[in-house]
Amino acid sequence: MELQPSHSLASRAATLATGYLCYRRGSPGRGLALRSLRRARRKDIDDVGHKYYLELVLEDVLDKDSTVNCTAEVLYHLGNKRIAPDVQFTLEGELKNTDEADNVFYNRIRSLEKELVAENIPDSHGNVPPEMEPIRWLAWAASGYVIWQNSTENTKFHLAQIKHVKQVKRSDEYLEFDYVILLHEMVSQEIIPWQMTVLWHPKHGVQVTQDSRQPKHTSE
Amino acid sequence: MWLFPGIIFSLGMLIPGKLSLKLQYDGDQVFHIVPETFQQVQHLQHLCSTLLLDLWKPQLPEDIRAGEDLHIRVPASLVQEVKDNLDHHMISYKVLIPNVQELMDQSMPKERSSHRQGPEGYVYTQYHPMEEIYQWMTQIQKSNSELVTQHYLGKTIENRTMYYLQISQPSEKNKKIIWMDCGIHAREWISPAFCQWFVKEILQNYKSDLKISRFLQNLDLYVLPVLNIDGYIYSWEKDRLWRKNRSPHMNGTCYGTDLNRNFNSSWGSVGVSYNCSSETFCGSGPESEPETRAVARLIEKKKSDILCYLTIHSYGQYILTPYGFTTEPPSNSEELMHVAKKAAAALMGKYGTSYKVGSTSLILYDNSGSSRDWAHMIGIPFSYTFELRDNGTYGFVLPVDQIQPTCEETMLAVTTIIEYVDQKYFPGGAVMLTSGSLGLSLCLNVLLTWTAS
Numbered sequence: 010m011e012l013q014p015s016h017s018l019a020s021r022a023a024t025l026a027t028g029y030l031c032y033r034r035g036s037p038g039r040g041l042a043l044r045s046l047r048r049a050r051r052k053d054i055d056d057v058g059h060k061y062y063l064e065l066v067l068e069d070v071l072d073k074d075s076t077v078n079c080t081a082e083v084l085y086h087l088g089n090k091r092i093a094p095d096v097q098f099t100l101e102g103e104l105k106n107t108d109e110a111d112n113v114f115y116n117r118i119r120s121l122e123k124e125l126v127a128e129n130i131p132d133s134h135g136n137v138p139p140e141m142e143p144i145r146w147l148a149w150a151a152s153g154y155v156i157w158q159n160s161t162e163n164t165k166f167h168l169a170q171i172k173h174v175k176q177v178k179r180s181d182e183y184l185e186f187d188y189v190i191l192l193h194e195m196v197s198q199e200i201i202p203w204q205m206t207v208l209w210h211p212k213h214g215v216q217v218t219q220d221s222r223q224p225k226h227t228s229e
Numbered sequence: 230m231w232l233f234p235g236i237i238f239s240l241g242m243l244i245p246g247k248l249s250l251k252l253q254y255d256g257d258q259v260f261h262i263v264p265e266t267f268q269q270v271q272h273l274q275h276l277c278s279t280l281l282l283d284l285w286k287p288q289l290p291e292d293i294r295a296g297e298d299l300h301i302r303v304p305a306s307l308v309q310e311v312k313d314n315l316d317h318h319m320i321s322y323k324v325l326i327p328n329v330q331e332l333m334d335q336s337m338p339k340e341r342s343s344h345r346q347g348p349e350g351y352v353y354t355q356y357h358p359m360e361e362i363y364q365w366m367t368q369i370q371k372s373n374s375e376l377v378t379q380h381y382l383g384k385t386i387e388n389r390t391m392y393y394l395q396i397s398q399p400s401e402k403n404k405k406i407i408w409m410d411c412g413i414h415a416r417e418w419i420s421p422a423f424c425q426w427f428v429k430e431i432l433q434n435y436k437s438d439l440k441i442s443r444f445l446q447n448l449d450l451y452v453l454p455v456l457n458i459d460g461y462i463y464s465w466e467k468d469r470l471w472r473k474n475r476s477p478h479m480n481g482t483c484y485g486t487d488l489n490r491n492f493n494s495s496w497g498s499v500g501v502s503y504n505c506s507s508e509t510f511c512g513s514g515p516e517s518e519p520e521t522r523a524v525a526r527l528i529e530k531k532k533s534d535i536l537c538y539l540t541i542h543s544y545g546q547y548i549l550t551p552y553g554f555t556t557e558p559p560s561n562s563e564e565l566m567h568v569a570k571k572a573a574a575a576l577m578g579k580y581g582t583s584y585k586v587g588s589t590s591l592i593l594y595d596n597s598g599s600s601r602d603w604a605h606m607i608g609i610p611f612s613y614t615f616e617l618r619d620n621g622t623y624g625f626v627l628p629v630d631q632i633q634p635t636c637e638e639t640m641l642a643v644t645t646i647i648e649y650v651d652q653k654y655f656p657g658g659a660v661m662l663t664s665g666s667l668g669l670s671l672c673l674n675v676l677l678t679w680t681a682s
Contacts, residue, residue, distance in 0.1 A: 015591075
C-alpha cells in the first residue's frame with residue numbers, strides 16, 4: 010500500500026531508518042540526517058508485523074550540499090514491543106570519506122592528559138564549540154542505536170541535547186565516552202534522559218556497549 | 230570546552246575603547262594546538278616570544294603544557310610562516326578561527342541594518358528573554374504609535390501580564406482580523422522570535438510594500454508574541470526543554486499543563502495524558518488554565534471578525550490544518566490545503582526549505598484540545614499551525630544563525646496566507662495606494678524610464 014511521504018507512519022519509519030543508518034555509518038566526522046522521504050509503501054504481514062519500504066534522501070550535516078539516496082526496509086514486529094525493529098538499507102553512492110577528520114579527533118583525544126568532560130551540547134542557543142563537534146556527531150551516531158532499539162510505529166525520536174559527556178580512559182586502542190543524552194520523542198513530546206556507554210575507533214566504527222533509560226527530573 | 234566565552238573575552242581584550250576596528254584583524258587566524266611532547270612545548274614557547282604572537286590560551290607562555298589546549302592568534306602577515314614552521318616541526322594544528330575580523334563583526338553590535346536591527350537597536354537575530362520582550366513591546370508601540378497599540382489580554386498562573394500587539398491602519402473601514410500567537414510551548418524559542426520579526430517587518434515595510442499596504446487597508450493584525458510567559462521564563466532560567474505552563478498540581482509536587490491540549494476542542498479525548506507528570510497533560514478540564522482562558526475569551530469575543538488564526542510552534546517544518554482529534558476533514562479542507570501548499574511553496578522559494586502540509590491527525594499525531602482546532606470549530610475559517618525549523622538536527626535548540634533565514638522564509642508563507650485571505654474577502658476593486666506607496670511607485674517608474682532611455 011502506497012503511503013504519502015508526509016503520512017505520520019511513513020515519517021516515523023523514515024526517522025527510525027535514519028537513526029539506524031547513523032549508528033551504522035556515523036562517526037565523529039559524519040552527521041547523517043534525513044533530507045527528505047521520497048516514497049513510502051507499507052505491507053502488513055500476517056502474524057509478523059508491518060513492513061515499510063522507503064526511498065530516502067540523506068544529507069551529511071557537515072557537508073550540506075552532498076546528498077545520498079538510500080532505500081530502506083523497516084519491519085516493526087507485531088505484539089512484542091521488546092524486539093527492536095528490523096532495518097535494512099542500501100546506499101546509492103558513496104558517503105564522503107571522513108578518515109582524516111576521524112584520525113585528527115582520535116589523536117587529539119588520545120593525547121589528552123585529563124579526560125574530556127563537557128555538558129549541554131548544543132547549549133541553549135544552539136551553539137556547539139568547534140572542538141566539541143566530533144563529540145556531538147559521535148553521540149548522534151550512538152543515539153541512532155538507542156533510537157533503533159526503542160522505536161515503535163508510535164514513536165519518533167530525535168537527539169535533543171547531550172546533557173553530559175565524560176571520557177573514560179582505556180588501555181586498549183578504543184576511545185570510550187559515557188554520555189547522558191536527552192531524546193525528544195515527538196508523539197508523546199517527552200524528553201527522555203538516556204545513559205549510553207560508547208566505544209569508538211576510526212577503523213571499528215561506533216558501538217554502544219551499555220545503555221539505560223534514566224528517570225525524568227521529578228522535582229518539578 | 231567553553232570556547233565561546235573565552236573567545237568573546239579575548240575579542241573583548243582586542244577592543245581599545247571606541248576605536249574604529251575596521252579590518253584591523255582582517256585575515257588574522259587563531260590556531261588550536263595540543264602540544265604532544267615537552268620539546269614541542271619548548272618550541273612553541275620560543276615561537277610565541279620570538280614572533281610576539283598573541284596568546285589566547287593559556288595567558289602566559291610558561292603555562293603552555295603538553296596535552297593541553299593552546300590557542301594563539303597569528304597576524305595575517307605571519308600565518309604562512311607560522312604554518313610552515315609548525316609543519317617543519319611536525320606539530321599538528323587546527324585553524325580555530327580563520328578570520329578574526331569576521332568573527333568580531335558578527336559579535337559586535339552593528340550600525341543600524343534594516344534586517345537585523347530595528348528601532349533602538351533591538352536585535353531580531355538573537356533570542357530574547359521575557360524582560361526584553363516586554364520592553365520591546367512597549368518600545369514598538371511608542372515608536373509606531375500611529376499603527377500599533379498594546380493590549381492587555383490576561384494574567385498567567387504566576388500572575389504575569391499577557392499582552393498582544395494590534396497593528397491597525399487608521400481608517401473608517403470596519404476591518405477584519407488576522408490573529409497570530411507564538412510561544413504556546415516554552416522550549417520553542419524560534420516561535421516568539423518569529424512573532425517579533427513579523428511585527429518588525431510589517432512596521433518597516435507597510436509604506437513601501439504594496440502587498441502589505443493593500444492588506445492593511447482591510448485587515449488588522451493581532452500578534453501575541455509569547456502566550457506561555459511563565460513557561461518561557463522557566464525555559465530560560467531552569468529547564469531549556471520545558472514545554473508546558475507552570476500551574477501547580479498535586480500540592481505542588483507536579484507542574485504544568487500542556488496549553489495546546491487545554492482548549493475546548495474535543496478536550497481530553499485523544500493524544501493527551503491525564504497525568505500531570507506528562508508533557509501532554511491536558512489539565513483538569515477544558516480551559517482550566519488562565520492562559521488558555523485569556524486567549525479564548527478574546528478570540529471568542531472577536532470571532533465574527535477573525536478570518537485567520539495562526540499559531541506558531543517548532544520544530545518539524547509543517548503547515549498543519551485541522552483536525553488533530555479526528556481524521557474527518559473540516560468543511561473547507563480543500564481550500565485550506567490549497568492555501569497551505571501555496572504558502573509552503575513560497576517558503577521553499579527562499580532557501581529551499583521543505584515543509585510538509587496536511588492535517589495534524591494524518592501527518593503528525595493525534596491530539597485534542599489544540600488551540601487551532603478550537604479556533605476552526607468556533608468558525609474561524611483559516612486556521613493553521615506552523616511548525617518551524619528544523620527537522621531534528623537541532624530541534625528546539627535552533628542555532629542563532631538560523632533565526633534570520635527561518636524568519637525570512639516563514640514571513641513569505643504567512644504573508645501568502647494573509648494575502649489570500651485579503652483577496653478572498655476583499656476582492657478586486659481599485660487598490661488604494663497610500664501616498665507613500667504611490668510616491669514610491671512613481672519614482673520607480675521614472676527611474677525605469679530613465680534607465681530604459
